[in-house]
Amino acid sequence: MEEKSQEGLKGEYGMTMKWYEELGITDSYYADDSVCIIHGDCRDVVSQLSEKSIDLVLTDPPYPREFGYTYNYLADYCPRVMTRGASLITIVGHYAIPEVLDKFKGKLKYRWMFCMAQFDGIHARMAMGIEVVWKPCLWFVKEAYPQGRGFIVDGFQVNGKGGQEKKNHKWEQDTSWAKFFVGKLARGDNDIILDPFLGSGTTALVARELGRKCIGIELEEKSCEIATIRYLKAQAEASK
């Protein structure tokens, strides 16, 4: 992982820059020392981010068939901003695995697939006549593989009604999803995580809890509001 400064850099007029300003972000919906939530289209925002500034992309794009194009956004825009050896983890619908792997060809190396198990959940979801009890999470890396024999296992059980409790957002993931990956793949205290499809802010919440930084981008203003309120409530709870 590359060295990053902890304190702000001196900007053009000697002003101390915030950590997210150093990355090229000029406008945020909410920002503090750990988290920066941006209301916008991830293509525009990721294009503004400094090269090689992100240590982990952890995300969950909308994955019904009609949103298949969102995986192009990941494959086309994220590699430039990732550091060497950084990982990109994305949840994907089972049906879309072949086409998503195709979109990443020549952009990032495919590393492995994780089983996000919902075996104890309420299995309301049926797809192509199959009762679905796990979600695939694809793992891509930039240039180099993270080292360490056995440092990660390729499956985990999500909590919260098998990951099907949607208190804040209809597509919300349980925090155990983000905890598993942040804990293993963003192991430096100063690591910066990017979630280009933030939704209700699960990745931001977990990044803060585990002492990492997070840039979260969300297209819908309402979801930015939900993510910010959820995040601030969690901070208030933690400081009681």
Ligand SMILES: C[S@@+](CC[C@H](N)C(=O)[O-])C[C@H]1O[C@@H](n2cnc3c(N)ncnc32)[C@H](O)[C@@H]1O
């Ligand atoms: C599956 S949800 C993410 C849920 C999130 N993991 C959570 O736990 O709440 C995907 C989100 O991506 C957002 N989205 C869709 N297209 C986008 C784009 N081009 N840029 C940024 N966000 C986008 C949607 O509004 C939606 O909130």
